Amino acid sequence: MNRAAATRRTTLIAVAVITLLVAAPLALGPYAVTTMTRMLAFAVLVLGVDLLTGITGLPTLGQAAYFGAGAYTAVLVGLHITSDAMAQALAGTAVGLIAAAATGWVAVRARGIVFLMLTLAIGESLHQVAATWPAVGASNGLAGMPPITLFGGPPLLPAGFVYWWVLAAAITVFAAVTLITRSPYGRTLRGVRDNESRMRALGYRPALARYSVFCLAGAIAGAGGALWAAQGRFVSPGDLGFEVAALALLSVVIGGAGSLWGPCLGAALVLLVRDNLSASIGGHGPLVLGLVFVAVVFLLPRGVAGIRHRRESRS
Amino acid sequence: MAAYLVSVLNGLAMGSLLFAIALGLSLVFGMMDVLNLAHGAIYLAGAYLAVALLPGDDVGMGTFVLAVLAAAAVGAILGGVLAGLTRATPGHLDQALLTLGVSLVVAELLSVAFGEEVHAIAAPAPFDGGVPVLGETYPAYRLLVIGFGAVLAVAVYLLIERSRFGSLIRATVADRAMVSALGINTGLVLTGVFAAGAALAAAGGVLAGPILGAQPGLDEKVLLLALVVVVIGGLGSVRGALLGAVLIGQVQALGTSLLPEYASFLIFVAMALVLLLRPAGLLPPRTAVRT
Known part of the structure; x- marks a missing residue:
């Protein structure tokens, strides 16, 4: 198949998927639509994790912290300033970016498994701060956020309208991440992943690339958090815990x-197991997910999509 | 003055526990670059074992020691299984994910067996009272824990620095391929250290019981503290783990008594500060040859 045909096929699939996603609320009940909204918001977080882990080769367990920062920001903005969803999402993105920039410099100097360890330590520290700081409700979290509005309109109460807003935002993020990975900057990131010393020899600055992509991933996670809050209208320290980071x-x-x-498909599957399947197996979702972890390591070391790029470097 | 002394003593007790917990994490990481994310879950398994074996408020010293030994045995088995699983897995990220999966399973099984509520564990009988320290009453059990930490530090020092097995461990941390080229089964050394580290973590769960109790979510907190201790001290370093544990114990105790709301933030600041000044940790292994 030549390149033009492949591009045409990709475009066709993308249009079909988007059409299906847009049409979903017309056919499904409110519960299913709510579930899909949560999946989309979680998929945004996962895109940020993928940008770090998959594209740049930096496995992270700290992104849930910036997801939580975005969610807390969105709820605080919703409670005290405005119910405009766009303003909340932008504020969440900005705070995610700032939080990642403020804490990321500690982590990006490390690589591989030490990076994983440091991001986990950073993420858990922020989790503990959220769980003990009275200004953000400590362990109770923040509840009572008013429903979101768009362009000064009435509150978006039906689940379908919130879904469409989250879908639009998620598609925007997906398109942005796609553009980033195809840009020269994205190629730089892959170069850093595959052979850092050669990139340095070619005159690139891997340290700067790693720090900037960490901030970018933080901003994306913050956006995901704001979208998560737009649906749930509630945030608690559990939203930035170890489990969320592990699931991402x-x-x-x-x-x-x-x-x-x-x-993105993985995000939908994981949330389906945790939130929906969990109820039908007596609330033991984490048990299943833990077994999935072990199974994936042994059975599917390259994931559903299969990857051609990852190399067994660093060891 | 007395208030500060109490805080220092609390910090030392916490530091003793953290040393017992972080030691295994640090050595396993130093030897085979395996980040054992199930370490907190193993600790929690020890704590819940204490809940099961030590019911009620009246606990004799004998029963308590028995619970510690039982937890160590359970921890050693869990550690041995984890060592086998991780050695069958190529790739460090896959190994970390595997231990992550195991930690989720263990934590969920524990919360199924023991419920979501907070369990308190009584201190053993001769140490459940208080002793006067500079006019303040201080829990005797915490002094016992400090004593345990001191004994453990000396024992580990003798084992690691003065025995043949210890020199094997240090050599494996420094250059695993060279040690195995000398005809030593490094796989056995690794499994042994993995199991011993997990046994210490589980025993730490029982010992910490009368101070921290047992509840879901405690595994994450303990894992975080142990990670920070290892990062601050230097990966794979025994002396580093001791120094890191004492430091974090003090920061934690001081933070809890002065600024309770920001205690976890102080831990992060301490870690960031150390990494800024000494990226390899305060006391990295002396003979480290990183490949």
Whole structure:
């Protein structure tokens, strides 16, 4: 198949998927639509994790912290300033970016598994701060956020309208991440992943690339958090805990690190198991997910999407 | 003055526990670059074992020691299984994910067996009271824990620095390929250290019981503290783990007594500060040859 035909086929699939996603609320009940809204918001977080783990080769367990920062910001903006969803999302993105920039410099000097360790330590520290700081409700979290509005309109109460807003935002983020990975900057990131010393010899600055992509991933996670809050209208320290970070990384690994659509699919699967399947198996979702982790490591080391790029470097 | 002394003593007790917990994490990481994310879950398994074996408020010293030994045995088994699983897995990220999966499973099984509520564990009988320290009453059990930490530090020092097995461990941390070229089964050394580290973590769970109790979510907190201790001290370093544990114990105790709301933030600041000044940790292994 030549290149033009492949591009045409990709475009066709993308249009079909988007059409299906847009049409979904017309056919599904409110519960299913709410579930899909949460999946989309979680997929945005997973895209950020994939940008770090898959594209740049920096496995992370700290992104949930910036996801939480975005969610807390969105709820605080919703409670005290404006119910405009766009303003909340932008504020969440900005705070995610700032939080990542303020804490990321500690982590990006490390690589591989030490990076994983440092991001986990950073993420858990922020989690503990959220769980003890009275200004953000400590362990109770923040509740009572008013419904979101768009362009000064009435409150978006029906689940379908919130879904469409989250879908539009998620598609925007997906398109932005796609553009980033195809740009010269994206190629730089892959170069850093595959052979850092050669990139340095060619005159690139890998340290700067790693720091900037960490900030970018933080901003994306912040956007995901704001979208998550737009649906739930509630945020608690659990939203930035170890489990969320682990599930985000699991989604990337299941979907195939480095691909973009694979991890999004992984995000949907993981949330389906945790939130929906969990109820029908007596609330033991984490048990299943833990077993999935172990199974994925042994059975699917390249994820659903299959990846051609990851190399067994660093060891 | 007395208030500060109490805080220092609390910090030392916390530091002793953290040393016991972080030691295994640090050595396993130093030897085979395996980040054992199930370490906190193993600690929690020890704590819940104490809940199961030590019911009620009246606990004798014998029962308590028995619970510590039982937890160590359970920890050693868990550690051995984890060592086998991780050695069958190529790739460091896959190994970390594997231990992450195991930690989720263990934590969920524990919360199924023991419920979501907070369990308190009584201190053993001769140490459940308080002793006067500079006019303040201080829990005797915490002094016992400090004593345990001191004994453990000396024992580990003798084992690692003065025995043949210890020199094997240090050599494996420094250059694993060279040690195995000398005809030593490094796989056995690794499994042994993995199991011993997990046993210490589980025993730490029982010992910490009368201070921290047992509840879901405690595994994450303990894992975080142990990670920070290892990062601050230097990966794979025993002396580093001791120094890091004492430092973090003090920061934690001081933070809790002065600024309770920002205690976890102080831990992060301490870690960032150390990494800014000494990226390899305060006391990295002396003979480290990183490949």
